[in-house]
Amino acid sequence: MTAVSRATTGADALPDYAPVPPSAFGPPLNEQGYHVGRVERNLFWVTDGTYQSAFLLTGDGVVLFDAPPTIGHNLRRAVDEMAAAEGATNKVTHLVYSHHHADHAGAANLFGDDVIRIGHEDTRRLLLRDNDPTRPAPDVTFQENYTLQVAGERVELGFHGPNHSPDNIFIHFPDHDALMLVDIVNSGWVPIFNLNLSEDVPGYIDAPGIALGYPWQHYIGGHLGRLGTRADIELHQQYIDDIVESSKDALGKVDPTPYFVKYGPNAWAAVKGYLGAVTELATKPVVAKYTGVLGSADVEEFTYSTAFMIMQSMRLDLGAGSQVHP
Numbered sequence: 001m002t003a004v005s006r007a008t009t010g011a012d013a014l015p016d017y018a019p020v021p022p023s024a025f026g027p028p029l030n031e032q033g034y035h036v037g038r039v040e041r042n043l044f045w046v047t048d049g050t051y052q053s054a055f056l057l058t059g060d061g062v063v064l065f066d067a068p069p070t071i072g073h074n075l076r077r078a079v080d081e082m083a084a085a086e087g088a089t090n091k092v093t094h095l096v097y098s099h100h101h102a103d104h105a106g107a108a109n110l111f112g113d114d115v116i117r118i119g120h121e122d123t124r125r126l127l128l129r130d131n132d133p134t135r136p137a138p139d140v141t142f143q144e145n146y147t148l149q150v151a152g153e154r155v156e157l158g159f160h161g162p163n164h165s166p167d168n169i170f171i172h173f174p175d176h177d178a179l180m181l182v183d184i185v186n187s188g189w190v191p192i193f194n195l196n197l198s199e200d201v202p203g204y205i206d207a208p209g210i211a212l213g214y215p216w217q218h219y220i221g222g223h224l225g226r227l228g229t230r231a232d233i234e235l236h237q238q239y240i241d242d243i244v245e246s247s248k249d250a251l252g253k254v255d256p257t258p259y260f261v262k263y264g265p266n267a268w269a270a271v272k273g274y275l276g277a278v279t280e281l282a283t284k285p286v287v288a289k290y291t292g293v294l295g296s297a298d299v300e301e302f303t304y305s306t307a308f309m310i311m312q313s314m315r316l317d318l319g320a321g322s323q324v325h326p
């Protein structure tokens with residue numbers, strides 16, 4: 001048997017999922033594997049279909065927002081293409097980090113040492129910790145707010161506490177009717193595992209509401225193939241609200257007794273069985289409701305692990321169900 005036919009056999013054995021709703025997809029990619037589009041005026045966005053970045057063409061140079069390594073050298077091509085079309089300089093002078101994660105920042109070193117790098121003070125702290133040459137720490141940092149002004153263009157950077165990561169910021173373009181907030185809402189798709197791999201559950205749940213508090217029409221979420229709208233944020237909020245409600249409902253329905261009777265002194269086995277049953281029950285109605293509405297909603301592990309994280313946050317952050325021994 002050849003390697004190719006083995007691979008085919010392997011793929012055939014994998015599970016099938018419902019078709020992704022067409023509304024989840026964005027514009028087609030070009031031959032090099034990227035799409036660059038105008039958000040408004042001189043603000044542009046770039047995608048490889050999975051990751052997103054953005055840049056502002058100004059009279060003094062290009063301001064880049066994130067540098068995902070999967071887009072990599074196509075960032076340069078996208079900037080060159082738009083700068084040539086607009087008759088603007090293609091020299092990247094500034095780079096703003098949304099947060100410190102390598103999947104959004106690991107091509108930062110492609111733009112040389114002369115670039116002014118800007119980010120939250122915790123982004124600097126975490127990048128110094130990580131000591132990764134592809135992600136040089138920002139030289140310009142801020143704690144709560146920072147207004148970036150380049151050649152008369154204005155960008156407002158805001159920090160509202162930890163959410164997906166401890167250092168994730170809101171990047172508002174008040175003169176371009178746009179907001180960039182990465183790794184919170186995947187426009188048209190469900191969050192992936194564990195609440196989109198988030199560290200602070202209450203912060204992650206609150207972030208979309210904070211985003212809607214800013215005025216904007218175009219959302220750059222950092223992932224997948226299209227820009228988002230305010231309706232995408234609201235749909236995401238509804239999905240999370242449904243998981244919260246479904247989790248509360250499931251907690252009230254599953255009786256823990258049989259798990260503790262069965263496993264006796266093996267307390268962790270009982271906990272595993274009980275929480276697994278609650279999470280399973282909480283997941284089912286949400287998967288059914290959003291299949292065909294959000295991409296990958298029927299990849300049950302995503303909703304399951306997100307429901308599990310939310311339920312544990314109710315218990316650990318909010319103190320729900322906590323009982324003091326008499």
Ligand SMILES: [Zn+2]
Nearest residue numbers: 101164165183
């Ligand atoms: Zn991230």
